[in-house]
Amino acid sequence: MATPYNHREIEQKWRKKWETDPVNVNDGKKPKYYCLDMFPYPSGNGIHVGHWRGYVISDVWSRYKMLQGYYLIHPMGWDAFGLPAENYAIKMGVHPAKSTAENIANIKRQLAEIAAIYDWDREVNTTDPEFYKWTQWIFVKMFKEGLAYEKEMPINWCPSCKTGLANEEVVNGKCERCGEDVTKKNLKQWMLKITKYAERLLADMDQLDWPEKVKKMQADWIGKSYGAEVDFQIKDRDEKITVYTTRPDTLYGATFMVLAPEHKLASKLSTDETKEAVEKYIYEASMKSNVDRLQDKEKTGVFTGSYAINPLNGAKIPIWLSDYVLADYGTGAIMCVPAHDDRDFEFATKFNIPIIQVIAKDGKEIENMTEAYTEASGIVINSGDWNGMESSVLKKEAPEMIEKRGFGKKTTNYKLRDWVFSRQRYWGEPIPIIHCDECGAVPVPEEQLPLLLPEVESYQPTGTGESPLADIEEWVNTTCPVCGKPAKRETNTMPQWAGSSWYFLRYVDNKNSKELVSKENAEKYLPVDMYIGGVEHAVLHLLYSRFYTKFLYDIGVVNFKEPFTKLFNQGMITGKNGIKMSKSKGNIVSPDELVRDYGCDSLRLYELFVGPPELDSEWDDRGIDGVYRFMNRFWNLVMENKDKNAKETKELVKIRNKMIYDITTRLEAFNLNTVVSGFMEYNNKLIELSKKDGIDIKTLEVLAILIAPFAPHMGEEIWQQLGHKNSVFDNEWPSYDEAAMKDDEIEIAIQINGKTRAVIQVAADISKEDAIAAGKNAVAEKLTGTIVKEIYVPGRIINIVQK
RNA sequence: GCGGAUGUGGCGGAAUGGCAGACGCAUCAGACUCAAAAUCUGACGGGGGUGACCUCGUGAGGGUUCAAGUCCCUCCAUCCGCACCA
Numbered sequence: 001m002a003t004p005y006n007h008r009e010i011e012q013k014w015r016k017k018w019e020t021d022p023v024n025v026n027d028g029k030k031p032k033y034y035c036l037d038m039f040p041y042p043s044g045n046g047i048h049v050g051h052w053r054g055y056v057i058s059d060v061w062s063r064y065k066m067l068q069g070y071y072l073i074h075p076m077g078w079d080a081f082g083l084p085a086e087n088y089a090i091k092m093g094v095h096p097a098k099s100t101a102e103n104i105a106n107i108k109r110q111l112a113e114i115a116a117i118y119d120w121d122r123e124v125n126t127t128d129p130e131f132y133k134w135t136q137w138i139f140v141k142m143f144k145e146g147l148a149y150e151k152e153m154p155i156n157w158c159p160s161c162k163t164g165l166a167n168e169e170v171v172n173g174k175c176e177r178c179g180e181d182v183t184k185k186n187l188k189q190w191m192l193k194i195t196k197y198a199e200r201l202l203a204d205m206d207q208l209d210w211p212e213k214v215k216k217m218q219a220d221w222i223g224k225s226y227g228a229e230v231d232f233q234i235k236d237r238d239e240k241i242t243v244y245t246t247r248p249d250t251l252y253g254a255t256f257m258v259l260a261p262e263h264k265l266a267s268k269l270s271t272d273e274t275k276e277a278v279e280k281y282i283y284e285a286s287m288k289s290n291v292d293r294l295q296d297k298e299k300t301g302v303f304t305g306s307y308a309i310n311p312l313n314g315a316k317i318p319i320w321l322s323d324y325v326l327a328d329y330g331t332g333a334i335m336c337v338p339a340h341d342d343r344d345f346e347f348a349t350k351f352n353i354p355i356i357q358v359i360a361k362d363g364k365e366i367e368n369m370t371e372a373y374t375e376a377s378g379i380v381i382n383s384g385d386w387n388g389m390e391s392s393v394l395k396k397e398a399p400e401m402i403e404k405r406g407f408g409k410k411t412t413n414y415k416l417r418d419w420v421f422s423r424q425r426y427w428g429e430p431i432p433i434i435h436c437d438e439c440g441a442v443p444v445p446e447e448q449l450p451l452l453l454p455e456v457e458s459y460q461p462t463g464t465g466e467s468p469l470a471d472i473e474e475w476v477n478t479t480c481p482v483c484g485k486p487a488k489r490e491t492n493t494m495p496q497w498a499g500s501s502w503y504f505l506r507y508v509d510n511k512n513s514k515e516l517v518s519k520e521n522a523e524k525y526l527p528v529d530m531y532i533g534g535v536e537h538a539v540l541h542l543l544y545s546r547f548y549t550k551f552l553y554d555i556g557v558v559n560f561k562e563p564f565t566k567l568f569n570q571g572m573i574t575g576k577n578g579i580k581m582s583k584s585k586g587n588i589v590s591p592d593e594l595v596r597d598y599g600c601d602s603l604r605l606y607e608l609f610v611g612p613p614e615l616d617s618e619w620d621d622r623g624i625d626g627v628y629r630f631m632n633r634f635w636n637l638v639m640e641n642k643d644k645n646a647k648e649t650k651e652l653v654k655i656r657n658k659m660i661y662d663i664t665t666r667l668e669a670f671n672l673n674t675v676v677s678g679f680m681e682y683n684n685k686l687i688e689l690s691k692k693d694g695i696d697i698k699t700l701e702v703l704a705i706l707i708a709p710f711a712p713h714m715g716e717e718i719w720q721q722l723g724h725k726n727s728v729f730d731n732e733w734p735s736y737d738e739a740a741m742k743d744d745e746i747e748i749a750i751q752i753n754g755k756t757r758a759v760i761q762v763a764a765d766i767s768k769e770d771a772i773a774a775g776k777n778a779v780a781e782k783l784t785g786t787i788v789k790e791i792y793v794p795g796r797i798i799n800i801v802q803k
Numbered sequence: 804g805c806g807g808a809u810g811u812g813g814c815g816g817a818a819u820g821g822c823a824g825a826c827g828c829a830u831c832a833g834a835c836u837c838a839a840a841a842u843c844u845g846a847c848g849g850g851g852g853u854g855a856c857c858u859c860g861u862g863a864g865g866g867u868u869c870a871a872g873u874c875c876c877u878c879c880a881u882c883c884g885c886a887c888c889a
Contacts, residue, residue: 212807213807213808216807217807217884217885220885221885225889227889243889244888247889258889299887324887324889325888325889326887329889334889337889342887343889344889346887413888413889414888415888535883535884538884578881578882609816609826609827611815612816615808616882617815617816618814620814620815622814624828625828626826626827626828627827629827629842630826630827632842673816674816674817676826677816677817677825677826680826680827681825681826684826747822749821750822751869754821754868754869754870755822755870756822759822788869790869791869793821797821797870801869
């Protein structure tokens with residue numbers, strides 16, 4: 001009887017061996033492959049089987065690439081600044097630096113259980129001054145390029161986290177982090193001009209091998225639209241209001257105008273009669289939170305008492321205020337065409353404003369409009385010299401026509417807003433700026449970076465709009481680097497996304513004290529070839545990273561414009577009934593016991609086997625028994641055959657080649673769950689075969705190499721048991737020979753009218769005529785009608801159609 | 804409201820338009836065992852038939868095709884994203 005498979009002994013043995021004898025070696029000749037995991041923030045909860053999945057997927061892919069002859073960049077690090085780490089520290093009542101270090105140690109221990117082939121020499125930590133020196137350096141560069149600027153304005157404010165937030169961090173009016181309703185707060189903020197890159201962020205997505213879903217989410221977030229800005233003269237005043245519209249073709253149908261309550265002309269437009277109502281409306285709008293404003297189903301508004309003149313026909317149209325118009329998009333003012341816009345229609349109906357139809361489907365005017373006609377196709381009517389045109393054509397031509405007539409211009413708009421970059425929190429990179437009364441905002445000189453985050457007694461957020469750093473007088477008070485006079489430091493810190501926006505660059509040169517990354521290493525090892533992580537960062541981290549990379553390209557730090565060539569989003573592992581694993585739900589499955597009882601390799605295989613990697617999967621502990629049984633049968637197959645010296649029969653050659661083909665194509669297609677089932681299938685077939693002739697050594701060797709990326713310990717052990725001294729990863733991924741895969745005999749299903757009636761065995765090279773004849777013969781007694789058609793699909797099916 | 808994904812046995816899931824349910828879990832039966840566990844063998848969508856077989860069946864309803872889980876149309880359900888962006 002062969003030695004039973006002892007996962008504990010075997011896995012420990014190889015763990016030790018890999019430590020002293022790494023298998024991923026850079027000989028300077030191999031091409032590089034950079035496979036990256038989204039780095040974790042060091043949560044106090046550690047990692048569960050859901051986190052495992054992503055790491056296993058990337059490790060399998062990495063090891064596969066290694067076997068294909070690449071030198072692997074497969075690093076790991078810590079996204080340790082920011083709200084999650086700080087909130088955890090506050091909850092536990094310890095300093096974030098301490099809790100972060102502890103959590104990192106714990107997760108590092110857990111990660112070791114995955115046996116991923118991380119290169120820990122490349123480790124980075126965003127809270128390490130040698131790292132955030134460069135996070136600050138990038139900010140200084142952006143400041144110098146005019147991309148970082150200060151602005152006072154009402155921003156998104158989370159009352160629970162007590163800090164300002166970026167637009168991207170507000171989800172359905174709630175804080176992305178804690179779920180609290182986001183309010184507005186007027187604060188002087190550092191902003192990053194990501195909008196300058198809107199067009200490039202949109203256009204360069206073409207090159208990316210990313211899931212369409214993520215590309216679309218980014219495109220929608222950037223939100224490009226084409227249209228025109230149109231100037232409306234205010235009646236009896238020497239002022240104009242500019243509106244933005246994507247439907248200039250409907251200009252003749254504008255029957256009113258709406259300004260955002262925050263519009264700079266809003267209160268100036270009121271008359272003696274309307275003044276009180278207008279002021280009240282503006283005040284009430286300013287008090288509403290995002291959530292309130294979103295939840296208001298019914299339109300509200302107030303008439304200012306003033307009128308605008310339609311530049312096309314001189315029509316007098318009332319100017320209203322309403323909070324359904326956003327102050328910070330377009331010009332904060334719109335022309336309203338109730339006949340052709342749902343929102344304007346609703347507003348006009350409520351406030352009895354006339355509706356003029358200017359586009360008619362099939363040229364016919366609608367008698368009593370009950371809803372807006374919003375399609376941009378139809379014949380233009382009621383529109384002076386535009387009458388009779390096709391509206392879709394006019395829509396395209398109108399901006400230029402308006403521009404030529406001198407009351408507006410063709411324009412493009414984006415939904416993307418600049419990035420609110422200041423956080424009123426302690427646990428982040430200090431923004432390296434000094435405020436001087438004489439010189440204004442001055443960056444900390446580059447040679448003085450890093451600007452260290454000072455030790456502080458009370459790191460809790462203050463909620464006043466100031467960061468806890470503001471209390472440290474000896475830190476705040478400094479001198480101006482330009483004029484030398486007393487000056488004050490900026491006390492806000494950077495958002496948690498600052499470090500993660502560029503960390504992937506640092507892995508390839510993490511000890512460089514002179515540069516963010518050397519040109520040489522950047523060219524040799526970057527960009528990232530494969531990036532694996534959850535979809536939750538689609539418009540956060542992934543957008544910010546692209547922005548940073550483009551900026552660093554522009555200032556010559558890197559020579560590529562996109563950081564992540566290929567992206568894969570793994571699905572989430574959930575608890576029973578698709579409920580997200582969380583501590584509060586009490587449904588977290590820890591990998592620790594599973595590794596102990598079944599071994600790392602079994603858990604790795606099961607993580608893949610649960611379901612398609614891109615879809616969410618429900619975790620069921622019982623399923624792991626199946627892969628564990630497979631592992632044992634697989635092991636026994638090898639052990640029972642390794643010393644038999646079985647002959648390499650034609651059948652074995654065939655099955656070996658088919659196996660290589662199937663595993664490789666499924667792996668290439670990222671169908672990792674079917675790779676595992678493929679191993680099971682071939683294992684079952686080989687067990688059958690081994691009962692007859694035994695399995696030849698070559699096939700057993702191929703088994704060891706194929707399984708190695710998935711179950712690395714077992715791959716190594718089998719390779720050694722087969723008598724080899726080197727690592728299984730010193731091999732090349734096996735190739736297959738299509739000719740050797742061919743069967744001599746094939747099965748063909750014989751159908752009558754599409755229903756299978758028999759299955760016959762024929763020679764693989766049978767002619768069409770012979771095949772059909774054999775097929776008919778097999779179902780002769782059922783061929784009772786007149787045959788009208790015979791379909792022959794070589795190697796698959798014969799369908800005889802009879803009446 | 805708009806956009807996307809998903810829907811297949813008791814369960815997780817397989818199927819370049821070509822024999823639906825691979826592979827695995829659970830269950831049942833048998834072998835081994837004093838017994839149990841482990842392991843091995845077999846059965847395992849519904850209905851019918853002693854039987855070789857017949858018949859229905861991939862969320863619902865239509866359609867295209869010799870042939871549809873797969874393509875087209877109309878719905879339904881679940882999940883996700885966006886949401887007054889003019």
